[in-house]
Amino acid sequence: MLRPARFCFPVIFFSAIIFFSCSSNEIGNSKDVNPDAIYFEYKIWGEEKDSLVTVLLQYRMGGKNGTTLLPSSPAVVKLDGEALVVDSARLTGAFYEKQFPIKQFAGKHQISFVNLKGKEHKEEFSFEPFELVTKLDSQVKRGKMIFELSGLSDGDSIRVIAVDTAFESNDINDFFVVKNGRITIPEAQLKNLVNGPVSFEFFKEEERELRNPSREGGKILVTYELRRETVIIDD
Numbered sequence: 001m002l003r004p005a006r007f008c009f010p011v012i013f014f015s016a017i018i019f020f021s022c023s024s025n026e027i028g029n030s031k032d033v034n035p036d037a038i039y040f041e042y043k044i045w046g047e048e049k050d051s052l053v054t055v056l057l058q059y060r061m062g063g064k065n066g067t068t069l070l071p072s073s074p075a076v077v078k079l080d081g082e083a084l085v086v087d088s089a090r091l092t093g094a095f096y097e098k099q100f101p102i103k104q105f106a107g108k109h110q111i112s113f114v115n116l117k118g119k120e121h122k123e124e125f126s127f128e129p130f131e132l133v134t135k136l137d138s139q140v141k142r143g144k145m146i147f148e149l150s151g152l153s154d155g156d157s158i159r160v161i162a163v164d165t166a167f168e169s170n171d172i173n174d175f176f177v178v179k180n181g182r183i184t185i186p187e188a189q190l191k192n193l194v195n196g197p198v199s200f201e202f203f204k205e206e207e208r209e210l211r212n213p214s215r216e217g218g219k220i221l222v223t224y225e226l227r228r229e230t231v232i233i234d235d
Helices: none
Strands: 006-013 017-024 027-029 038-047 052-061 067-070 076-079 086-089 093-101 107-114 120-127 139-141 145-150 157-163 172-177 182-185 196-209 218-233
Touching: 038 120, 052 076, 067 086, 067 093, 076 093, 120 218, 157 182, 172 182
Parallel strands: 027 067, 038 218, 139 218
Antiparallel strands: 006 017, 038 052, 052 067, 052 093, 076 107, 086 093, 107 120, 145 182, 157 172, 157 196, 196 218
């Protein structure tokens, strides 16, 4: 039986990225759903300051904003071969969640969903935390900024969000490609920021369609974030 209540609410995700999600906290039973009509939703994220990575898995009927499902035996959800235990909350509905130390979780992983008919859907992903080698001084002069990074490959894309304290500023929210282990923020973009305290956030993101979902489809989002603060002054 469904527990009705559907609503839209704001979600603050990874600090500076804000979006609105229309979700349902209804919980359905997978016995009542065609296994090929289940939407898969996988989110994996970590932050340097927390030292933990979170894996959150949900299954829905009716698409990405539909009712969350409570898979019935013999359906099973596994992460790297270990069966996970389903949980539920009023705002999010049914979900599978587990946390790991970031350093131990770095590398390749596999999520497995076996439906009521015994069909297995496997999805592989990599979690790649990185480090900022460059030591950001408490105060820096305005100009081109070069950040050296470790744990990344040349060609990787890093999202940088830089926010100052002025309401009218355009700030920075852009992707920068790693080259020779570094990313460079041009001086022209730093002109968007006023003198004073600035918060920098660096994100490694992967968001894509699942490679082996049901016919309903699914998505996976893998994110790692680190932050630094400084004060920008003119030359």
